[in-house]
Amino acid sequence: MHYWSKTYIPTLKESPAEAEIESHKLLLRAGLVRKVGAGLYAFLPLGKRVLEKVSQICREEMDAAGAIELLMPAVLPAEQWKAGPRWNAVREVMYSVSSAGADSKPADEPQYVLGPTHEEVITPLIGSEISSYRDLGKTFYQIQTKFRNEIRPRYGLMRAREFVMKDGYSFDENDENAEATYRQMAQAYDRFFARCGLTFISVEADTGIMGGAFSHEYMVPAEVGDDDVVYCEESGYAANIEKARSGLVPADFSEAAPDGAIEEFETPGVTTIKGLAAEPYGIKAEAQFKTLLYVGDGKLFAVVLRGCDDLQEAKLGLLGYELVRPATPEEIESVMGAKPGSLGVVKDTIKAREQLDGIYADESIRLVGNGATGANKDGFHLRNVNARRDLDIDSYGDFRMANAGEPCPQSGKPLKIVRAIEVGHIFKLGTKFSESDSWGATFTDSQKETRPAVMGCYGIGVSRTVQAIIEQSRDSQGIKWPWNVAPYHVIITVLDPDVEEAMSLARKLGTASESAGADVMIDDRDERPGVKFKDADLIGIPLRITIGGRGLKEGVVEVKWRDEESARKVAIDESESVVVSELRERNPN
RNA sequence: CGGGGCGUAGCUUAGCCUGGUAGAGCGCCUGGUUUGGGACCAGGAGGUCAAAGGUUCGAAUCCUUUCGCCCCGACCA
Numbered sequence: 001m002h003y004w005s006k007t008y009i010p011t012l013k014e015s016p017a018e019a020e021i022e023s024h025k026l027l028l029r030a031g032l033v034r035k036v037g038a039g040l041y042a043f044l045p046l047g048k049r050v051l052e053k054v055s056q057i058c059r060e061e062m063d064a065a066g067a068i069e070l071l072m073p074a075v076l077p078a079e080q081w082k083a084g085p086r087w088n089a090v091r092e093v094m095y096s097v098s099s100a101g102a103d104s105k106p107a108d109e110p111q112y113v114l115g116p117t118h119e120e121v122i123t124p125l126i127g128s129e130i131s132s133y134r135d136l137g138k139t140f141y142q143i144q145t146k147f148r149n150e151i152r153p154r155y156g157l158m159r160a161r162e163f164v165m166k167d168g169y170s171f172d173e174n175d176e177n178a179e180a181t182y183r184q185m186a187q188a189y190d191r192f193f194a195r196c197g198l199t200f201i202s203v204e205a206d207t208g209i210m211g212g213a214f215s216h217e218y219m220v221p222a223e224v225g226d227d228d229v230v231y232c233e234e235s236g237y238a239a240n241i242e243k244a245r246s247g248l249v250p251a252d253f254s255e256a257a258p259d260g261a262i263e264e265f266e267t268p269g270v271t272t273i274k275g276l277a278a279e280p281y282g283i284k285a286e287a288q289f290k291t292l293l294y295v296g297d298g299k300l301f302a303v304v305l306r307g308c309d310d311l312q313e314a315k316l317g318l319l320g321y322e323l324v325r326p327a328t329p330e331e332i333e334s335v336m337g338a339k340p341g342s343l344g345v346v347k348d349t350i351k352a353r354e355q356l357d358g359i360y361a362d363e364s365i366r367l368v369g370n371g372a373t374g375a376n377k378d379g380f381h382l383r384n385v386n387a388r389r390d391l392d393i394d395s396y397g398d399f400r401m402a403n404a405g406e407p408c409p410q411s412g413k414p415l416k417i418v419r420a421i422e423v424g425h426i427f428k429l430g431t432k433f434s435e436s437d438s439w440g441a442t443f444t445d446s447q448k449e450t451r452p453a454v455m456g457c458y459g460i461g462v463s464r465t466v467q468a469i470i471e472q473s474r475d476s477q478g479i480k481w482p483w484n485v486a487p488y489h490v491i492i493t494v495l496d497p498d499v500e501e502a503m504s505l506a507r508k509l510g511t512a513s514e515s516a517g518a519d520v521m522i523d524d525r526d527e528r529p530g531v532k533f534k535d536a537d538l539i540g541i542p543l544r545i546t547i548g549g550r551g552l553k554e555g556v557v558e559v560k561w562r563d564e565e566s567a568r569k570v571a572i573d574e575s576e577s578v579v580v581s582e583l584r585e586r587n588p589n
Numbered sequence: 590c591g592g593g594g595c596g597u598a599g600c601u602u603a604g605c606c607u608g609g610u611a612g613a614g615c616g617c618c619u620g621g622u623u624u625g626g627g628a629c630c631a632g633g634a635g636g637u638c639a640a641a642g643g644u645u646c647g648a649a650u651c652c653u654u655u656c657g658c659c660c661c662g663a664c665c666a
Contacts, residue, residue: 013615013627014601018659038658093664117666151590151664165666208665217666226665313663425666461666495625530626537626548625558625 001510002488004523005497009046011535021224023471024156026479030539032466039153039161041463046539049487050466051164055143057195057484058166058460065188067139067168072121074145078110083438084120089322093148095161114147119457122169123433127441127453133173136443136453139181141168143462155224157467158421168458171434171441178454182428185458189218189424192460195588196469197482200423203229204239206314207427218424218460220468225421232408232415242314245398246406246415249363256369258386262346267381271341273307276372276381284308289365289373289385291343293332296321299357300335304345304391306364307371309400318397319360337376344373346382347392359392362399421468422461429455479540480562483586489518490583491541493532495548497524502547505557505572509545512576516583518543537562542586545579561586 008031015025018035027033032047043051059069078096081087096110115121122140130136146165153161168185172178186202193200198220205217217240219229230244231237239245270276273285288307293300296319305311316324329340336343337351345359365387372383373391385391404417434441434452441453466485473480483489490513492506503524510520521541523532529548536544546558546567557575559582560567570578 010599011627012600016600017595017602020660035658146666148665152660152662154660159665163666167666422666459666464666528624528626528628530624530628533626535627546625550625 001507001514001520001522004521004525007045007521009535009539010044011538019156021155021158021471022474023224023467024158026470026474026538027156027467030479033157035156039150039159041157041160041162046487047466050481050485051463053485053487054196054462054465054469055164055166058143058192058462061188061192061195062141062166062168064191065139065184067141067170067185067188069142070140071142071144072115072118072125074115074147075112076115076121078113080124080439081113081120083436085432085436086322090116093150095147095149115144116146116148117165117457117459118142118167119169119429119433119455123436123441123455124439126169126171127434127439130171130441130443130453133443133445136171136173137177137181139168139170139185139456139458141166141458154226155467157463158224159226160463163464164462166458166460166462170456170458171453172456173443173445173451173454175430175454178428178430178456182426182456185426185456186216189426189458189460193218193220193423193465195484196465197484198423198465198469198472201229201231201238201420203231204243205425206240206242206317208314208317213428213430215425215427217422218426219420220423220472221418221420222468222471223419224471225419227420227422229418229420230402230404230415231418232411232413234413235408235411237408237410237415241402241417242312244402244415245409246402247409247412248406249366253366255366255388256386258384258389259370260384262385262390263383264375264377264380265383266379267342268379270379270381271339277307281372281381283372283383287368287371289344289368289371289387289391291345291374293327293336293340293343294324295327295331296324296357300327300331300355301358301360302343302345302356303399304359304361304365304393305400306362306368309362309364311399312401315397315399319358338374338378342374342376342378342380344376344382344385345392346373346375346385346390349376349382350392351376353392358394360399361387361391361393361396363396364400365391366396421464421471423465423468424458424460426458427456429457431455474540477534478538481540481542483542483588486540486542487519488521488541489513489587490520490543490545490579491536491539492520492522492545492547493529493536494522494524495529495532495546497526499549499552502549502552505552505575506545506547509547509557509575509579512580513543513583516580517587517589518583543579543583545575 010031012029019025033041095114097112143166150161170181200220202216202218205215207215228241276283277285285308290305290307292303335352335355370386373385375382405414408415431452434455442450494502494506496502506522513520542562544560555572556569558567559570
């Protein structure tokens with residue numbers, strides 16, 4: 001049982017100007033956190049309690065799924081990361097420590113880095129411990145502060161530079177076991193987010209710099225999210241827009257036959273899809289081939305799409321390049337022979353075809369049939385270009401951005417798109433990390449052969465989850481904490497804390513509530529009733545019990561759940577049993 | 590890193606355009622009256638106007654630079 005006067009909950013009437021979105025405002029107003037710097041937050045007592053509740057649920061679900069908790073350092077030798085498979089990609093987001101102590105000299109290269117995630121640490125750590133297939137089938141996890149130099153911290157805890165993460169890593173003997181572990185973790189994630197009181201969906205996701213075979217993200221639908229999720233209610237298909245497919249090209253689609261010979265025509269000053277769609281040309285975007293040039297690991301390559309489609313850059317990850325960026329106009333001109341705006345991949349029109357590492361096309365260009373594209377000559381385009389006959393395509397794939405309304409790849413029904421916050425991500429990694437010669441995780445199997453462990457990794461943004469809960473569970477008065485993550489379950493608002501009769505009743509009801517598994521706060525501050533009511537609503541405690549002089553005279557206390565409109569009067573002699581039974585009813589545990 | 594915006598008391602901000610020595614509300618302190626949805630009255634403390642440089646008789650205000658923060662884009666749990 002805690003007393004408001006003895007803890008520290010600095011609530012604010014007005015929102016600090018720095019907060020833009022509701023959950024961020026409420027974090028500050030309810031006295032949960034305070035900003036120390038951009039993307040750096042202090043958890044005040046109330047916020048710390050919520051963070052601990054969420055962490056504890058996470059811990060329970062991980063343990064229940066058979067994962068084993070450990071704790072690794074956050075300060076890590078840079079050498080270990082340099083030896084890993086993604087140093088170049090990952091160092092961008094890592095804080096580094098180049099020296100320590102007054103006498104040390106700054107080094108050119110960092111000596112230490114602050115851990116943004118721990119594949120590079122746990123793989124050699126566990127790798128040196130395990131040697132037999134009998135040791136395998138192990139999943140480890142930790143709940144720890146992570147550091148990422150986010151280019152743009154945002155929205156409080158939503159994207160912070162220092163944040164609390166649960167990161168888990170599994171090591172299995174083979175693919176089959178690894179996938180079983182993956183499914184088990186997915187179930188644990190489902191239970192975790194459900195226990196946090198969140199409405200969420202798990203979606204197919206891009207693996208990003210993590211690499212690996214496949215992955216799923218856990219998404220909380222919210223306007224303020226950073227991701228778009230494509231989904232179909234009919235089939236249950238759901239994917240991050242970075243990964244989402246659409247059933248635009250039917251399986252039995254047959255391409256149009258050539259419609260005549262290619263014709264070159266003059267298009268002075270026309271360098272956009274829109275320009276070619278306008279008069280006097282009038283070629284619809286759907287009937288144009290769009291050619292985009294990128295550089296992957298120093299090598300130029302082309303991607304061809306329909307004029308009406310947008311490239312989904314994340315999908316270029318499938319091509320296997322480590323670092324991808326758009327090509328510069330100079331690079332483009334030197335290889336294609338024309339500036340952007342007049343590009344195409346019609347055979348024999350590319351100035352230096354041999355310098356293109358590849359020409360990739362989205363499947364959907366088959367829908368175009370005969371279309372128009374750039375002639376690789378500034379100011380000229382080509383028409384009657386037949387995709388199959390004329391384009392110099394190395395391979396087809398899925399590169400376009402899916403749009404709402406397009407057919408679901410599974411059910412054919414229109415796809416929907418919703419904004420969401422990513423709160424968790426699980427990866428089937430495969431052997432990307434474990435197979436490393438220098439520090440991998442290998443074992444001897446029952447056939448006496450040495451093989452790399454098949455890994456998976458599993459992240460939950462614990463502090464981000466706290467804010468996602470607020471974003472999803474609030475009203476105009478403040479936060480409405482779901483039971484399991486509420487910093488306190490019951491707040492006993494004593495209007496006259498000087499009256500001993502009131503305080504002793506509060507203590508009695510508090511003790512009774514605790515017996516029903518509730519965490520109890522007694523608001524014993526010397527404040528006016530309005531202040532206490534507003535604060536109770538703001539900090540979002542599920543149940544408020546009001547003890548006031550008026551009620552004491554009548555022989556009643558008031559019981560009000562945060563999600564109910566009004567309070568109910570309960571006779572004092574019945575109050576204990578009523579409160580206990582209502583708490584037992586609400587308490588899901 | 591590119592684009593936009595903002596830094597005035599613990600918080601929200603007025604003043605800046607058109608230079609003349611900083612004002613309010615909330616919060617805080619004292620006293621009084623109050624006491625069931627962010628009370629009222631009286632008094633009080635609190636600001637090197639982000640920092641540095643410049644223009645000027647005079648700069649919160651104009652100019653330059655730096656720093657910090659917020660928002661939009663690329664990245665992530």
